[in-house]
Amino acid sequence: MQRFKAYVEANRERFIEELSDLCRQPSISTQNVGIAEMAELVKAHFERLGAQVQVLQTGGPPAIFAETGQGERTLLCYNHYDVQPPDPLEEWHSPPFEPIIREGKLYARGVADNKGDLMARIQAVEAYLAVFGELPLRLRFFVEGEEETGSPHLAALAEQYADLLRADGCLWETGGKDEGERPTFHLGLKGDQYLELRCRGARSDLHSANAGLVPNPAWRLVWALSTMKDMQDRITIDGYREHVRPPTDEELAALERIPFADQAMRQAWGIDRFINGVEGTEALRVFLYEPTCTISGFRSGYIEEGSKTVLPSTAMVKLDLRLVPDLTPELALRLVREHLDRRGFQDIEVVSLGSLPAARSPLDAEIVEAAKAAAVAVYGHEPVIYPTHGGSGPMYYICQGLGTPGVMTGVGYPGINIHAPNENIRLSDYFEGILFVGELLRRFGGEEGI
């Protein structure tokens, strides 16, 4: 531990400079800006570690695969090298691709999401090799370049390169400390099925005087939706709830250990109570274990100021379905379609605009145990373990889909401003993150701590 720490300390300025170099290179996947250059930079860093590197072509931005080390166990690190566009530029206090340190924080687009996570892992390997000579396990990196556009090729890549990617544990991206400065891990993500429901009436908008005769697609969607979730917010799609696994006793106990600031959330959001008045652990259970059925958008007819007596000819709803592990995107889509058909809503078109399966790792997976032990060693106390996350991401393809348990972890804190102006990380978190990865390599590799 001391030697590893001393190495990191000794190389502090260079490490910051390497991270800054990575952030200086724009890599905006949505706009195809700097992608090739960034892929080269990442590749060069892995080659400098002595890793075997492969560039995996996807049709979009290439993914970089690297492997180094030997051992009984295999650890996979998932990261991405692309970033969000920096807009709105005028809200940045300094140019987004000119990294700058202010008050102990490094500001740059992508530094938190997730070039900082990636570089901390690379530098931890460098330090480990410098101090101990070799890694205690087989270490693989998979760094994609299109996470910010929804990882469109990830499922196919995971299938094609399953043997390269399969591992005994995975460090996923994103994480860090919570409001109470507690290191926090999430062991899964919800799935998602994002639907558009479309309905048509007459050939064109008509005068609303004809409303007694001509079907109104907005009413059709209202009626259809009203059969899918009741006023108590219970999803009533036929057969849906059968696929919702209740939390185990161990999971419920884990929820009890999570400091969940539900009152602060309500205050921040300006609401008096959560749906059905849930609070505390019960609110957390709903947040993590219940699927959702959200109207994310509804458009029909005249929507500007004032009145227009129109009978709309089209109506559209965006429906965001957050999914739990047994409720796959394919199953959710089929249940919705059958539910609507059974009620005479064959005229409503259901189109999937994107989907992700849910991911959830066992609380007692070895990678989780190793991460907990490493956190205690580095941060001095137990981490907060979320059995899963309320949000969604493509973890399933790389983790559960290949039989690999995964842990979300990173060098963030609540003020990182990801996907927003003035994205930043705290340098103290960054260097602790390097120590954490070093500890985790050692422990997951079966050693006793650095």
Added chain:
Amino acid sequence: MQRFKAYVEANRERFIEELSDLCRQPSISTQNVGIAEMAELVKAHFERLGAQVQVLQTGGPPAIFAETGQGERTLLCYNHYDVQPPDPLEEWHSPPFEPIIREGKLYARGVADNKGDLMARIQAVEAYLAVFGELPLRLRFFVEGEEETGSPHLAALAEQYADLLRADGCLWETGGKDEGERPTFHLGLKGDQYLELRCRGARSDLHSANAGLVPNPAWRLVWALSTMKDMQDRITIDGYREHVRPPTDEELAALERIPFADQAMRQAWGIDRFINGVEGTEALRVFLYEPTCTISGFRSGYIEEGSKTVLPSTAMVKLDLRLVPDLTPELALRLVREHLDRRGFQDIEVVSLGSLPAARSPLDAEIVEAAKAAAVAVYGHEPVIYPTHGGSGPMYYICQGLGTPGVMTGVGYPGINIHAPNENIRLSDYFEGILFVGELLRRFGGEEGI
């Protein structure tokens, strides 16, 4: 009849010129263009008839009141001198304020809606006086200048000048021949209560991952709406249907006599069937006698291309309620509010954006009888009598509100293009319209026909 007709024939060119002059003067109330000039023109025409003229100030465009003639009965003519804006200009074949005759039609903005109706009435009075020396009744004109902006001062004017405006019968504006060249009268209009329902959730839009906890205003509106009309299109607002008067046997018989081209309507609108499969007279009954509850607009959340995983903080519905006589706008608004409150939707704000009471005249009113007789005399066959209209207008304030039965009549035909480019009337309809007004003055005045 022959002498009246001969007078009109002899003055044909001047009559067209007078109408053209009226159309040459723009009078766009929405844009306050040419209103004062137009009011002066109208006033001058009435003065030339020897009428007593009053300019009624409203705060907006003034209304012109004129009275002439003596007799037991009083007839009121309602018209308006303002017109719709002419946009889109590029779709006009000739400039909208440069009246031009092509193939027997006079093209100009406002010629159908409703300077043609107004001028035909004025010229009928001129002809009547020239041929018979005096009118057989007391004739009053009320010509407002803000019908195209929703007649915002009409209710107040009608109350203030009730004694001036009260009459034994009223000729309302708008009407003419139907697709089968049959003269057509409507004896009423539906009312309207145009509502905006607004709902708020969190302080700002949130990530949809929070949807299990944070109330979604779009769902709130969907649930509320689903209690207001069922899937069979029956309005289920508490207490609403009690105020829907079924048609009398006489009214049903009148419906049977109306040639209602429901199949052609379905074809034009591109729909296979009307709601609940209604056809023919039953469809007409629904169209004329049933109130409606129409979603004219629905907006919430993300409504552009693609997906955005957002939990909306606001949702808004435009609800157009077409009303029947006993269901006043005030009553409809109160029933909606109470219905929502009773179901726990106190959080939904209900705002009226405008309202009109329904108007309906008895089928056997003397003004209706006179209009029928005049139509037979001029057009050679029975007119088509609609007991009411599916659309709405401010007739109530001037007619039923003052105890005056009214008939909608005018010089139009199905191709007049009102509120659209290339507005026009057929000159043959115009001159028949003058004869019709002459016949009607005579008959409603108690004489035996001209």
